Amino acid sequence: MHSKxxxxxxxxxxxxxxxxxxxxxxxxxxxxxxxxxxxxGGTSATTLGAGxxxxxxxxxxxxxxxxxxxxxxxxxxxxxxxxxxxLNGQAMAMSHDQGTMSKSHTVCHDKAGNxxxxxxxxxxxxPGQKPDMSTSEGSAAxx
Amino acid sequence: xxxxxxxACLAFACVLATAAMAQSTSAxxxxxxxxxxxxxxxxxxxxxxxxxxxAADDADARRDQDCNHRSVTVRSPNGxxxxxxxxxxxSTVVAxxxxxxxxxxxxxxxxxxxxxxxxxx
Numbered sequence: 001m002h003s004k005x006x007x008x009x010x011x012x013x014x015x016x017x018x019x020x021x022x023x024x025x026x027x028x029x030x031x032x033x034x035x036x037x038x039x040x041g042g043t044s045a046t047t048l049g050a051g052x053x054x055x056x057x058x059x060x061x062x063x064x065x066x067x068x069x070x071x072x073x074x075x076x077x078x079x080x081x082x083x084x085x086x087l088n089g090q091a092m093a094m095s096h097d098q099g100t101m102s103k104s105h106t107v108c109h110d111k112a113g114n115x116x117x118x119x120x121x122x123x124x125x126x127p128g129q130k131p132d133m134s135t136s137e138g139s140a141a142x143x
Numbered sequence: 144x145x146x147x148x149x150x151a152c153l154a155f156a157c158v159l160a161t162a163a164m165a166q167s168t169s170a171x172x173x174x175x176x177x178x179x180x181x182x183x184x185x186x187x188x189x190x191x192x193x194x195x196x197x198a199a200d201d202a203d204a205r206r207d208q209d210c211n212h213r214s215v216t217v218r219s220p221n222g223x224x225x226x227x228x229x230x231x232x233x234s235t236v237v238a239x240x241x242x243x244x245x246x247x248x249x250x251x252x253x254x255x256x257x258x259x260x261x262x263x264x
Binding site (some may be wrong): 028029030031032033034035044046047048049050051052053054056058060061062063064065066067068069072077078079080081082083084085086087089091112116120138140 | 169178227236238
């Protein structure tokens with residue numbers, strides 16, 4: 001009985017050693033996104049971003065999608081994703097009519113095999129009023 | 144008896160680890176006319192053929208009706224990570240990107256289905 005326990009303990013030690021000898025490589029997946037809208041006085045702006053990353057024995061993969069939309073006078077929007085392994089995305093949208101303005105801006109960082117972080121900031125402003133601002137965040141990391 | 148308990152604990156730990164590794168995760172964001180989704184994990188691309196056919200039909204219907212749909216979908220080489228952004232508003236711009244070898248598909252009125260593979264020149 002005593003020898004059986006020793007055999008099991010030795011097996012456990014041999015199993016643990018290779019794990020301890022190598023730097024631990026996280027395995028798993030993460031997905032996150034954020035978005036926001038601002039609207040005031042006939043102007044509106046919306047942006048969002050959503051990203052995913054996964055890692056495993058075959059390596060890491062990541063994907064990131066961004067979008068921006070604006071409506072009203074002088075509406076402009078722009079979206080872009082840059083990077084190769086690690087991805088950075090931006091989406092901006094704005095519409096303004098003289099002093100009245102709606103603006104939204106989303107930034108996402110997709111670190112391949114590691115984490116996804118997105119943050120959206122919005123602002124709506126009318127002359128004579130305090131700007132109405134908000135921030136939303138979404139993040140996920142592979143444990 | 145102790146050895147049996149250790150073995151049982153090891154086996155249970157392996158089952159837990161396998162289950163944790165096999166899980167996928169997803170995120171969906173909706174803001175105004177925009178919708179974004181991201182999915183990562185081993186079953187990130189588990190849509191059935193029927194679902195894919197339905198999605199294609201929906202896309203055709205949107206183009207025919209109001210021509211306001213615009214979307215981008217990024218799929219990693221093995222399909223383990225996907226992300227998309229889409230809108231029902233014609234003034235929208237969308238962009239996407241992925242790891243080397245990923246396939247990025249843009250869809251809008253002017254470009255019904257335009258795919259590109261990241262890393263290709």
